[in-house]
Amino acid sequence: MNDDVRRAWAYLAAVAEPPCTPLIGLVDDLGPVEAANAIRSRSVPSAHRGVLRHTEARAATDTSGPDLDTCDRLGARLVTRDDPDWPAWQLLSLDRASTAARGGAPLALWARGPVPLPAVAERSVALVGSRAASSYGDYVAGMMAGDLVADGWTVVSGGAYGIDGAAHRSALAAGGRTAAVLACGIDRDYPAGHAQLLREIGERGAVLTEYPPGTTAAKHRFLTRNRLVAALSSAVVVVEAGRRSGAANTAAWAKRIGRPLGAVPGAVTSATSVGANAMIADGDAVLVVDAAAAVALAAPDGHDLKPESRSTAIDGLPRDQTLVLEALPARGGLTVDEIALVSGVRVADVLRALAGLDLAGLVDGSQGTWQLVR
Amino acid sequence: MNDDVRRAWAYLAAVAEPPCTPLIGLVDDLGPVEAANAIRSRSVPSAHRGVLRHTEARAATDTSGPDLDTCDRLGARLVTRDDPDWPAWQLLSLDRASTAARGGAPLALWARGPVPLPAVAERSVALVGSRAASSYGDYVAGMMAGDLVADGWTVVSGGAYGIDGAAHRSALAAGGRTAAVLACGIDRDYPAGHAQLLREIGERGAVLTEYPPGTTAAKHRFLTRNRLVAALSSAVVVVEAGRRSGAANTAAWAKRIGRPLGAVPGAVTSATSVGANAMIADGDAVLVVDAAAAVALAAPDGHDLKPESRSTAIDGLPRDQTLVLEALPARGGLTVDEIALVSGVRVADVLRALAGLDLAGLVDGSQGTWQLVR
Numbered sequence: 001m002n003d004d005v006r007r008a009w010a011y012l013a014a015v016a017e018p019p020c021t022p023l024i025g026l027v028d029d030l031g032p033v034e035a036a037n038a039i040r041s042r043s044v045p046s047a048h049r050g051v052l053r054h055t056e057a058r059a060a061t062d063t064s065g066p067d068l069d070t071c072d073r074l075g076a077r078l079v080t081r082d083d084p085d086w087p088a089w090q091l092l093s094l095d096r097a098s099t100a101a102r103g104g105a106p107l108a109l110w111a112r113g114p115v116p117l118p119a120v121a122e123r124s125v126a127l128v129g130s131r132a133a134s135s136y137g138d139y140v141a142g143m144m145a146g147d148l149v150a151d152g153w154t155v156v157s158g159g160a161y162g163i164d165g166a167a168h169r170s171a172l173a174a175g176g177r178t179a180a181v182l183a184c185g186i187d188r189d190y191p192a193g194h195a196q197l198l199r200e201i202g203e204r205g206a207v208l209t210e211y212p213p214g215t216t217a218a219k220h221r222f223l224t225r226n227r228l229v230a231a232l233s234s235a236v237v238v239v240e241a242g243r244r245s246g247a248a249n250t251a252a253w254a255k256r257i258g259r260p261l262g263a264v265p266g267a268v269t270s271a272t273s274v275g276a277n278a279m280i281a282d283g284d285a286v287l288v289v290d291a292a293a294a295v296a297l298a299a300p301d302g303h304d305l306k307p308e309s310r311s312t313a314i315d316g317l318p319r320d321q322t323l324v325l326e327a328l329p330a331r332g333g334l335t336v337d338e339i340a341l342v343s344g345v346r347v348a349d350v351l352r353a354l355a356g357l358d359l360a361g362l363v364d365g366s367q368g369t370w371q372l373v374r
Numbered sequence: 375m376n377d378d379v380r381r382a383w384a385y386l387a388a389v390a391e392p393p394c395t396p397l398i399g400l401v402d403d404l405g406p407v408e409a410a411n412a413i414r415s416r417s418v419p420s421a422h423r424g425v426l427r428h429t430e431a432r433a434a435t436d437t438s439g440p441d442l443d444t445c446d447r448l449g450a451r452l453v454t455r456d457d458p459d460w461p462a463w464q465l466l467s468l469d470r471a472s473t474a475a476r477g478g479a480p481l482a483l484w485a486r487g488p489v490p491l492p493a494v495a496e497r498s499v500a501l502v503g504s505r506a507a508s509s510y511g512d513y514v515a516g517m518m519a520g521d522l523v524a525d526g527w528t529v530v531s532g533g534a535y536g537i538d539g540a541a542h543r544s545a546l547a548a549g550g551r552t553a554a555v556l557a558c559g560i561d562r563d564y565p566a567g568h569a570q571l572l573r574e575i576g577e578r579g580a581v582l583t584e585y586p587p588g589t590t591a592a593k594h595r596f597l598t599r600n601r602l603v604a605a606l607s608s609a610v611v612v613v614e615a616g617r618r619s620g621a622a623n624t625a626a627w628a629k630r631i632g633r634p635l636g637a638v639p640g641a642v643t644s645a646t647s648v649g650a651n652a653m654i655a656d657g658d659a660v661l662v663v664d665a666a667a668a669v670a671l672a673a674p675d676g677h678d679l680k681p682e683s684r685s686t687a688i689d690g691l692p693r694d695q696t697l698v699l700e701a702l703p704a705r706g707g708l709t710v711d712e713i714a715l716v717s718g719v720r721v722a723d724v725l726r727a728l729a730g731l732d733l734a735g736l737v738d739g740s741q742g743t744w745q746l747v748r
Contacts, residue, residue, distance in 0.1 A: 136641055265639030265651055267510055268663040277639055280654060280661045287655040289642040 001080075008032040009080045009108055010064035010071075014212040015039055015055045019094075019104035019224060022050040024081070027107065032080070063212065070213035076112035076186050079208075085111075087232060088342050089329045090121040093257035094231050095338075103227040103253070106210035110186040113179075113206035115154075117232075120179045120206045124154035125294050126233035126254075128226075128247045129163025129240040134272045137163055137240030140264050142170035144239070147291030149176020153298070154205070156181065156233045158225065159198055161191055163239045163247070172200055181232065182209035183225040184217040226250040230259050234330070235298035237262040237288050241275030248275055255284060258332050260297045262288035299330070317360075320345050320353040325362060325372070333369025375454075382410040383454045383482055384438035384445075388586040389413055389429045393468075393478035393598060396424040398455070401481065406454070437586065444587040450486035450560050453582075459485075461606060462716050463703045464495040467631035468605050469712075477601040477627070480584035484560040487553075487580035489528070491606075494553045494580045498528035499668050500607035500628075502600075502621045503537025503614040508646045511537055511614030514638055516544035518613070521665030523550020527672070528579070530555065530607045532599065533572055535565055537613045537621070546574055555602050556583035557595040564591040600624040604633050608704070609672035611636040611662050615649030622649055629658060632706050634671045636662035673704070691734075694719050694727040699736060699746070707743025 001009075009032050016023050026048040027035045038044045039055045040062075071078055079085045086109075094105040111117060125148055127141055145155045145167040155171040157164040159180035171178035180201045182190065186209050189195035201207050210228065211221065226246065230236050230253035238261070241247040254261040263285035266273025279285035288294050317325065327343035328334060336354070340347045354370055357363040364373050375383075383406050390397050400422040401409040412418045413429045414436075445452055453459045460483075468479040485491060499522055501515055519529045519541040529545040531538040533554035545552035554575045556564065560583050563569035575581050584602065585595065600620065604610050604627035612635070615621040628635040637659035640647025653659035662668050691699065701717035702708060710728070714721045728744055731737040738747050 136643065140642060264642055265647075265654065265661070267641055268514060268638055269510065273639075277661060277663055280639065281663065281667065287639070287651060287661070289651055289655065293655065 001083075005032055006068065006078065007064045008036040010067050010078060010212070011036045011062050012039075013078065013108040013110075013210070014063055014067060015058045016051075017054070018106055018210045019227075020051075020054050020107065021104035022048060022054060024105060024107055026051050027081070063214070067213045070185075070187050071110060074112055074187060076110055079109045079111050079117060081105075081107065085116050085118065087117045087121040089327065089334075090118075091231055092329075092334065092338055092342065093259075093332070094227060096257075102256075103224070106228065109208050109210055110212065111206055111208040112186060112202045114204065115177055115179070115206045117206065117208065120154055120156065120177070120208075121232040122154075123152065123298075124156050124179070124233045125298050126156040126229050126236040126250070127163065127167035127239055128157055128229065128236065128250045129238055129276075130242055130245050130247060130272055131160050131162040131164075132242070132272065133162035133166065133240050134270065136266060136270070137264075137272055138166040141166035141239045144237070144264075144291045144294060145170035145178070146174040146176075148294060149174045149178070151291065151295060153291075153295065154179055156229055158183070158222075158229055158246075158250075159190070159194055159201070159207075160246075161193065165194060165197060167239070168197060168201055172204060177205050179206040179208065179232070181225055181228050182207060182211070182217075183221040185209065185211050185213040185215040187213045188216065190217040222246055223249050227253045227257070230254040231257055233259060233298075235260040235262060235294060237264065237294050237297070238276050238279060238285060239264045240266065240272045241279075242272050243274045243278075245275045248279075251279060251285065260300070261285045262294055262297045264288055318353070318356070320349050321356050324350055324353040325357060328363065328370060328372045330372065333367055333371035335369055339370060375457075379406055380442065380452065381438045382406040384441050384452060384586070385410045385436050386413070387452065387482040387484075387584070388437055388441060389432045390425075391428070392480055392584045393601075394425075394428050394481065395478035396422060396428060398479060398481055400425050401455070437588070441587045444559075444561050445484060448486055448561060450484055453483045453485050453491060455479075455481065459490050459492065461491045461495040463701065463708075464492075465605055466703075466708065466712055466716065467633075467706070468601060470631075476630070477598070480602065483582050483584055484586065485580055485582040486560060486576045488578065489551055489553065489580045491580065491582065494528055494530065494551070494582075495606040495608075496528075497526065497672075498530050498553070498607045499672050500530040500603050500610040500624070501537065501541035501613055502531055502603060502610065502624045503612055503650075504616055504619050504621060504646055505534050505536040505538075506616070506646065507536035507540065507614050508644065510640060510644070511638075511646055512540040515540035515613045518611070518638075518665045518668060519544035519552070520548040520550075522668065523548045523552070525665065525669060527551075527669065528553055530603055532557070532596075532603055532620075532624075533564070533568055533575070533581070534620075535567065539568060539571060541613070542571060542575055546578060551579050553580040553582065553606070555599055555606065556581060556585070556591075557599040558591040559583065559585050559587040559589040561587045562590065596620055597623050601627045601631070604628040605631055607633060607672075609634040609636060609668060611638065611668050611671070612650050612653060612659060613638045614640065614646045615653075616646050617648045617652075619649045622653075625653060625659065634674070634705075635659045636668055636671045638662055692727070692730070694723050695730050698724055698727040699731060702737065702744060702746045704746065707741055707745035709743055713744060
């Protein structure tokens with residue numbers, strides 16, 4: 001990526017408060033450099049006029065230089081929608097019309113840590129819950145995180161006090177992979193008491209955020225961040241949650257975008273389990289008692305989500321079929337247009353490839369979208 | 375009931391280990407006196423030859439005299455299938471072919487206490503669980519039992535240590551109605567430490583058993599007794615249960631005969647909640663956090679199961695229609711033959727009454743059996 005393009009992406013990543021679906025549409029149409037210029041000059045194509053409103057406040061303020069300097073200084077990177085490190089299919093669920101209105105995909109992600117983002121999201125369970133966790137919640141989060149990473153799963157959470165912190169710490173202590181999705185800039189240690197923890201996650205796992213450097217944590221950003229926690233995980237497990245809890249918001253996102261949702265039960269006398277028990281009672285969440293149950297939720301048919309096992313299945317197929325097959329997620333389905341986007345195969349060739357894969361019994365299009373046959 | 379008939383019933387109630395479906399068939403065909411004579415003389419009709427095997431061991435031992443003396447001395451009563459105090463429709467579920475093979479209805483019940491058996495069963499919740507309950511389980515059982523009786527529900531349980539005892543005691547303390555179903559004779563205080571508790575239940579609620587006086591508690595009798603706990607309740611709630619628990623057997627009976635099943639969640643770190651959590655996780659039980667949730671389970675549409683509200687609905691109907699409507703249970707359906715049995719209306723008249731009720735939108739026969747329309 002040349003500097004102009006990188007500067008354009010950094011400008012675009014800051015010019016509208018994420019998520020901003022109209023902005024993504026503009027960038028998809030014009031490319032990042034043209035899109036940035038159009039916004040700066042307030043002269044966007046009429047089809048994208050909606051972008052003006054979202055970018056009005058910040059269009060004249062270009063922080064892309066300092067933002068990229070901060071990023072470099074921290075050893076972080078700016079990952080964009082056209083980057084091989086972009087977790088494309090995991091985030092596709094946020095692109096769908098029904099969810100984009102309330103959330104939408106991120107335009108770019110700022111990330112640090114040795115683990116590539118698609119690898120973070122490939123085989124991962126989100127453990128989320130109250131900041132004001134009980135010792136029971138801390139214990140269960142720690143136990144599950146340790147067992148999950150021992151089994152090769154990534155533990156995704158939000159870096160907060162309470163359940164999040166217990167999950168991250170236990171994953172690190174077990175020598176496993178963990179990812180923290182922030183509601184502030186990659187340069188911010190929030191909460192301050194987790195500065196050391198976030199540093200360790202950044203050294204051994206992944207810290208990521210859609211907010212440009214310097215962005216402070218704010219209430220609406222926690223809610224916006226929660227959709228990424230859900231989207232980047234194969235399943236979401238609420239370990240402990242009171243009657244009102246941010247975890248309920250993450251859980252709602254999991255349901256909305258089709259991620260399996262679990263919850264850990266607790267004593268009916270415990271205020272910190274009211275929310276988790278209610279999710280189970282209402283049929284929104286499956287009761288989960290341990291890491292094995294979380295894995296069963298994330299990979300319900302015992303299908304191993306590791307990339308190597310998927311590639312084994314497609315040896316010897318024509319190239320387009322291979323690309324199309326690899327574009328399909330382990331769970332859920334994609335439309336032909338989405339497959340074309342993820343695979344980079346033209347729509348006409350996607351259709352031809354799907355026909356071949358359907359004949360071979362490898363894909364199924366009977367549910368309205370195309371999905372892998374198990 | 376004259377003495378000969380009463381003696382015959384007492385003889386029959388002891389001559390086979392319950393449950394004994396073939397024996398019920400014989401008594402239905404011959405009446406109690408003839409049936410008792412046939413068994414004593416080992417000359418049963420060929421259609422009922424199966425009875426011989428079940429009665430061989432005890433046919434020559436007639437304890438009916440002393441059993442009825444014991445019964446009278448305790449202020450107890452022998453309730454038989456032709457008695458107005460027989461909880462007919464609640465026990466019908468045990469008569470069905472699919473369940474009779476493994477359990478079957480009781481031939482008779484020995485009972486003491488001021489509450490008639492149909493009233494015990496009309497609006498009741500069974501609270502069951504481990505004998506080795508934790509203080510958490512004891513607390514929750516007590517809280518739920520107190521709230522249930524305050525709301526006019528009967529609390530049914532098995533009189534055992536642990537959850538059962540906590541539920542009975544709390545119901546009594548709240549001035550409410552509770553019933554204990556025993557796995558031994560009505561004259562036995564089992565467990566011995568609950569002698570005083572069972573006495574109080576017998577004075578203010580109901581103690582009942584299908585076992586004749588003198589019968590000792592035995593493992594198989596607990597399992598057999600559990601089906602009556604389930605059948606006599608509008609819903610069953612497992613408050614606390616370990617991995618292996620008698621409560622799981624009661625829960626299995628609830629599922630088998632179509633009673634709603636709930637379970638109280640507990641910490642995943644608590645051995646005494648493993649069973650209850652598993653029932654919820656497996657989708658066998660609904661997660662129940664309090665008495666209100668148990669009531670919602672027992673009367674899911676808010677339909678008040680009190681007899682008075684049912685009778686209000688049927689004012690002004692022809693007599694046969696009234697009887698047929700009253701024969702139908704609050705939940706589940708009955709066949710025409712079962713309705714004839716419960717209502718005392720001839721099959722031909724049941725069919726005519728159902729046709730009228732169907733036209734009036736009061737019953738629905740589309741599910742293979744006839745049920746009330748809510």
